[in-house]
Amino acid sequence: MNIALIIENSQAAKNEIIHNALTNVVEPLGHTVHHYGMYSPEDEAHLTYPMIGILAGILINSKAADFVVTGCGTGMGSGLACNAMPGVFCGLVIDPTDAFLFGQINDGNAISMPYAKGFGWAAELNLEDCYRKLFEVERGVGYPKERAAVMAKNRGILSELKAASCHDMLTVLKTIDQDLLKTAISGERFGEYFFANSQDEGISEYLRGVLAA
Amino acid sequence: MNIALIIENSQAAKNEIIHNALTNVVEPLGHTVHHYGMYSPEDEAHLTYPMIGILAGILINSKAADFVVTGCGTGMGSGLACNAMPGVFCGLVIDPTDAFLFGQINDGNAISMPYAKGFGWAAELNLEDCYRKLFEVERGVGYPKERAAVMAKNRGILSELKAASCHDMLTVLKTIDQDLLKTAISGERFGEYFFANSQDEGISEYLRGVLAA
């Protein structure tokens, strides 16, 4: 699985803790982490939480990533921004049980975590536990398993509902503030990771144009 | 303020605890609670979490409610469904600090809470504390206050982003599964509360038609 990591500007100083916790857990499971930034508070490309939503929307809809791991101070802003995009289902995960239940019941494609609120000493332990509960098991199996069918049915209904309420991602990209979009994709390694993995030529082509503009 | 309470089917048995906690807190503050159900597990109208999203979308976009308080087992499903709708910004609130920060920083118009996960003995105390942190203070003031301007700016950007990604609510209502919509608005008191308070004639008229069909 291709897992994209995106860190909001206010928490950029915690880049190393978060990145290490994620790779410690998921690389031994055979997953790949593409870290889309921020890498430090000094990065040129400042990713605010609305930009995280745009980026998550691009990555999920183009299939450049299978899953997005993100967060901000409380996890709320980046979560709202992700969920504002078509096809992105982003859970707010605070503890390992949240992570597990989100994976089993909601089976979304993104999580947002608080990297400031409640994030004290030894918080890396909780990060790793949350990632583990999400990535070391098969997701979408339901909890308890007897309710798997109902849970799958509701996920399907939600998915159709969101498809009805949102424009497709390419339309969204064309409609939103183009400066905002350009900044959102201006991270140091966006080009390297995205264009090599995108499976949507329409989105790729459009973003090439934006970057060239 | 008109506060709409919506309780998902799996948690309908907790109706009284949740409704009491909410009214205990907000009525003395001068707010009104419109309880859109479910009222008990025996209700005829079974509200699943995708329906909660539809209902929240209707109430917020028509201005029949100023704020939606909802939840499901983990709070995640109803939160995702609310956030799938245009104009709805729904925070997942677990503890009082979450409630306060969501109110001050994100200043959304809905919250979703877990009414099963972590909901044990004395959980009514936490419910009341969360409602208090949200409703007894002016929201959107920022925390810390020095960052109010940045926070307001990001809220504005998120709001525009979501406006660009979503169809308007009337279009959504016309596009989604009409049976699902009809069930979502078939609660015992939907008619009473909604039509008296809706400020969007287009939505009202359309829903009258759905109910009559």
Add this chain to the structure above:
Amino acid sequence: MNIALIIENSQAAKNEIIHNALTNVVEPLGHTVHHYGMYSPEDEAHLTYPMIGILAGILINSKAADFVVTGCGTGMGSGLACNAMPGVFCGLVIDPTDAFLFGQINDGNAISMPYAKGFGWAAELNLEDCYRKLFEVERGVGYPKERAAVMAKNRGILSELKAASCHDMLTVLKTIDQDLLKTAISGERFGEYFFANSQDEGISEYLRGVLAA
């Protein structure tokens, strides 16, 4: 390791959830669970939280158990009672990180957990995670490991401090309310588990007398 499980009367109905979670985790690790009750709300021997303290004191000081897992509604009462006894160092554990850090830093011989407050749907997941963090690793190694020496030193000082402040357990047993003591050890399987495992003949003999009185 011999792990004693003790459940307070108000939470006796959760016996099966707690017992299963504990044995699911620790038996595959090669540990033995001795369940000292309560087994159901209908048990004749009603264990209040002060009695849990007495029982924990007996089991730890006689070495009939190496570790005590207990709890009450909030975990606080049973924790205070355990910590009132000589030689018992009981941590209040709410989440997996608490469990891990208590094991690594404080390396006590008992934990108390809330089995009502915060104990909602899927709470068995958190129980198992907590037990895992405590029992699947070597305890007392320090976290972070660089601080192991300081942590061990403070544990030693605390241990001496408590030894200075408390009477020895046999004296405590002789001094406390003998009816309370008798009820504390009147659980259905106390005799079977305790006398076979106690390594303190003085305590064993005294308790035989109490039970015979």
Add this chain to the structure above:
Amino acid sequence: MNIALIIENSQAAKNEIIHNALTNVVEPLGHTVHHYGMYSPEDEAHLTYPMIGILAGILINSKAADFVVTGCGTGMGSGLACNAMPGVFCGLVIDPTDAFLFGQINDGNAISMPYAKGFGWAAELNLEDCYRKLFEVERGVGYPKERAAVMAKNRGILSELKAASCHDMLTVLKTIDQDLLKTAISGERFGEYFFANSQDEGISEYLRGVLAA
């Protein structure tokens, strides 16, 4: 009420946040805060968590303080040390509901909080909420109130149990490591606060001797 604040060495840098949160809440309620240190990581008197236990034991048993507010990285070490002392009943408080329930059910005379684990951005909000739940209401009233009598009875039993298991505080002071004791009471303002408020001449006299030695 005289509330003593004691901060462990590892968290001394958070002195201002904790002290402000406590005084913000309790001074308007008419309580007095005596801050026994540490005041900064640079203090000469380094209070380790075992010393916090000694200090809490001195303050509670001499009635120089009515209540002790303390904590360490996880709250566990300082809590264990407090509970190792005669007459001290110290709750581990993490969230506002913990604080409220401890006050109502256990009605102890000390709390220990985690000032590192889970202590992230905006943690001052949670501190204030916890203090409020503890100090703005009458304690020991029971929750729910119908269970007040049972709760009071168990508190009485626990209190007698602890009295039976511990030596009296003056004996403890004479028995423990005298260097440790001297450091524990060597804080800058110990003399000023303690000797003016102690109601136990035996303890006061003994500590005068220790300081003079």
